[in-house]
Amino acid sequence: MIALVDCNNFYASCERVFNPSLDGKPIVVLSNNDGCVIARSQEAKDKGVEMGEVAFQRMDFYAANSIHVFSSNYTLYGDLSRRVMETLASVIPEIEIYSIDEAFLDLTGYAQFNDLATLASTMRERVYQNIGIPVSVGIAPTKALAKIANRLCKKLKRKNGFIILDNQEKIDAALKMVAIGDVWGIGRRYAKLLNGYHVTTAYEFTKLNDDFVKKHLSVVGLRLLHELRGKPCLDMEFSASAKKNICTSRSFGSQTDSYLEIREAVANHAAMCAEKLRRQKSCAAVVSVFIETNRFDTRQVYVGRSKSINLPVASNDTTELTHYALKALDLIYKAGIRYKKAGVIVLDFVPQENVQANLFDVENRERKKQLMQTVDKLNRWAGKGMVKLAVQGTGSFNVKAQNEPKEHRSWQLRRERLSPRYSTCWEELLTVRI
DNA sequence: TCTGGGGTCCTAGGACCC
DNA sequence: TCTGGGGTCCTAGGACCC
Numbered sequence: 001m002i003a004l005v006d007c008n009n010f011y012a013s014c015e016r017v018f019n020p021s022l023d024g025k026p027i028v029v030l031s032n033n034d035g036c037v038i039a040r041s042q043e044a045k046d047k048g049v050e051m052g053e054v055a056f057q058r059m060d061f062y063a064a065n066s067i068h069v070f071s072s073n074y075t076l077y078g079d080l081s082r083r084v085m086e087t088l089a090s091v092i093p094e095i096e097i098y099s100i101d102e103a104f105l106d107l108t109g110y111a112q113f114n115d116l117a118t119l120a121s122t123m124r125e126r127v128y129q130n131i132g133i134p135v136s137v138g139i140a141p142t143k144a145l146a147k148i149a150n151r152l153c154k155k156l157k158r159k160n161g162f163i164i165l166d167n168q169e170k171i172d173a174a175l176k177m178v179a180i181g182d183v184w185g186i187g188r189r190y191a192k193l194l195n196g197y198h199v200t201t202a203y204e205f206t207k208l209n210d211d212f213v214k215k216h217l218s219v220v221g222l223r224l225l226h227e228l229r230g231k232p233c234l235d236m237e238f239s240a241s242a243k244k245n246i247c248t249s250r251s252f253g254s255q256t257d258s259y260l261e262i263r264e265a266v267a268n269h270a271a272m273c274a275e276k277l278r279r280q281k282s283c284a285a286v287v288s289v290f291i292e293t294n295r296f297d298t299r300q301v302y303v304g305r306s307k308s309i310n311l312p313v314a315s316n317d318t319t320e321l322t323h324y325a326l327k328a329l330d331l332i333y334k335a336g337i338r339y340k341k342a343g344v345i346v347l348d349f350v351p352q353e354n355v356q357a358n359l360f361d362v363e364n365r366e367r368k369k370q371l372m373q374t375v376d377k378l379n380r381w382a383g384k385g386m387v388k389l390a391v392q393g394t395g396s397f398n399v400k401a402q403n404e405p406k407e408h409r410s411w412q413l414r415r416e417r418l419s420p421r422y423s424t425c426w427e428e429l430l431t432v433r434i
Numbered sequence: 435t436c437t438g439g440g441g442t443c444c445t446a447g448g449a450c451c452c
Numbered sequence: 453t454c455t456g457g458g459g460t461c462c463t464a465g466g467a468c469c470c
């Protein structure tokens with residue numbers, strides 16, 4: 001059996017952990033740049049706040065309904081996520097961290113005790129006691145069915161917080177209650193297609209024949225079909241595999257046509273890509289930069305441009321990746337256009353130890369490697385962005401709004417309703433008065 | 435003034451090989 | 453009257469996930 005543990009309204013729940021006065025109150029969390037709603041507490045859902053709605057159009061509604069609005073605080077969510085996962089792993093070590101708020105647990109060897117209910121309760125209680133985050137648990141013979149169980153658990157608002165599908169009767173009943181579009185792996189397109197064939201529930205999907213599914217949904221759909229019939233096709237992945245490409249991009253707080261500001265943004269994105277590469281011990285052979293205008297702005301024609309550059313030698317060096325990223329930027333930047341977003345993508349990875357040298361390479365790579373190690377060490381010790389390239393500018397991405405330097409950069413994120421980094425920053429720790 | 439930011443996998447078709 | 457039979461690699465596009 002496999003369990004899927006999923007945090008309830010995760011980001012909204014995180015905001016509550018250090019601010020219990022928010023218990024029972026409606027909360028929404030906004031995307032980067034305070035753009036759209038990406039998380040809602042149950043109370044906010046009940047008041048009619050939709051996933052993805054555009055925040056600035058709804059501010060009056062939020063105010064009128066006493067809905068608490070937060071900017072995304074990924075430093076906080078990431079740290080609480082890590083703690084949730086650690087607690088789950090203390091119960092069941094066979095854990096696959098699937099996303100920031102979900103994990104699959106392999107219960108093989110635990111199922112024999114035939115007391116999955118106790119197990120599910122234990123996990124929920126321990127996570128709530130240790131971190132203060134409520135979770136839902138779905139348990140079933142396959143990953144896809146565990147997802148179904150979890151989905152149903154939330155949909156039915158189960159008091160005990162878990163659903164166990166341990167026989168065919170329960171599985172069928174569950175499948176009949178889940179709409180096809182809510183099945184893991186069925187997106188908007190496939191839902192529409194299947195609806196066209198009068199398939200509206202997960203149960204009806206399991207009655208389709210293999211060839212039909214393979215033809216229309218490829219082998220991915222076929223695997224899902226078998227999973228929903230109870231035949232495991234998706235393995236557990238206990239260790240995170242290295243990424244095959246890495247992208248760092250942000251919308252600007254406000255539009256800008258300033259070359260210097262955009263250059264600063266691109267330099268920061270490139271530096272972040274380099275840092276992520278070093279963390280997974282990869283080097284990239286290609287760096288790609290894109291810039292674009294606001295797609296929603298009707299007063300200006302949409303412009304999106306990108307440029308890839310092949311590096312002479314695959315690298316994860318900040319100075320080198322930044323150098324080529326800025327070179328790419330120069331090739332696509334045009335003055336007189338108001339840009340809204342920029343990003344850097346690195347791809348074509350090779351393991352750090354496996355980099356093919358270039359006969360004409362003039363870099364002292366060993367020396368630069370040591371430099372990067374030192375920079376990473378300093379930044380880990382003293383805080384993100386402590387040591388960086390001058391071209392990245394003196395404003396910092398990760399400094400909390402009120403501590404930000406006076407000079408304003410229009411590329412910097414808008415995050416006007418940011419909560420403190422309660423658990424990762426000395427200056428922002430909770431103060432308790434006795 | 436204002437609309438997010440990451441990722442993965444699969445398939446078809448073209449170019450090329452012997 | 454007639455024009456083989458395999459392959460691989462790469463890319464773009466489409467689907468999906470959180």
